[in-house]
Amino acid sequence: MRSASARKRRLASPTRGTNNAPWRLETIVINEILFHPISENTDDEYVELHNRSAAPVNLAGWEFVDGIDFRFPISTTIPAGGYLVVAKNASRLTNHYAQLSAANTLGNYQGTLSDVGERIALAMPDTIVETNEFGGVTTNLIHIVVAERSRSPGVWTTATAVSRLTG
Numbered sequence: 022m023r024s025a026s027a028r029k030r031r032l033a034s035p036t037r038g039t040n041n042a043p044w045r046l047e048t049i050v051i052n053e054i055l056f057h058p059i060s061e062n063t064d065d066e067y068v069e070l071h072n073r074s075a076a077p078v079n080l081a082g083w084e085f086v087d088g089i090d091f092r093f094p095i096s097t098t099i100p101a102g103g104y105l106v107v108a109k110n111a112s113r114l115t116n117h118y119a120q121l122s123a124a125n126t127l128g129n130y131q132g133t134l135s136d137v138g139e140r141i142a143l144a145m146p147d148t149i150v151e152t153n154e155f156g157g158v159t160t161n162l163i164h165i166v167v168a169e170r171s172r173s174p175g176v177w178t179t180a181t182a183v184s185r186l187t188g
């Protein structure tokens with residue numbers, strides 16, 4: 022699942038032949054990461070996404086390309102202004118938190134969230150259509166990073182990971 026496309030990212034505007042524009046401001050952001058639960062149980066870990074826009078966003082074919090492994094089912098939609106939790110253990114979280122249900126909690130992702138620093142990246146599918154030297158057209162599916170959070174030891178402290186859910 023780790024591929025070169027894990028580093029592709031959209032810019033705010035096309036900049037062919039000139040300096041790159043800033044990263045495009047995407048509507049889906051990684052809102053919260055609980056990578057080191059107070060319980061010390063990795064089954065309590067999760068990543069929360071937030072849809073900042075005024076329209077629902079369908080996440081069909083989206084996937085995490087760094088940090089954890091998870092591909093969103095085709096039916097996945099985050100409502101306007103809504104949140105979606107991707108859990109290490111979804112049934113465990115929905116049992117623990119009254120505000121979580123199958124409607125806003127998915128899982129289980131593969132892997133665990135590092136306690137000592139890593140990059141977590143969410144990517145959406147896109148296609149690149151190219152012509153080859155023989156005049157043929159090729160279409161390749163790629164994934165473009167739309168949201169990411171990185172941290173390294175001492176830079177992103179555990180205090181920033183205090184959970185909205187655990188208060």
Ligand SMILES: [Ca+2]
Nearest residue numbers: 056134135136
């Ligand atoms: Ca962890």
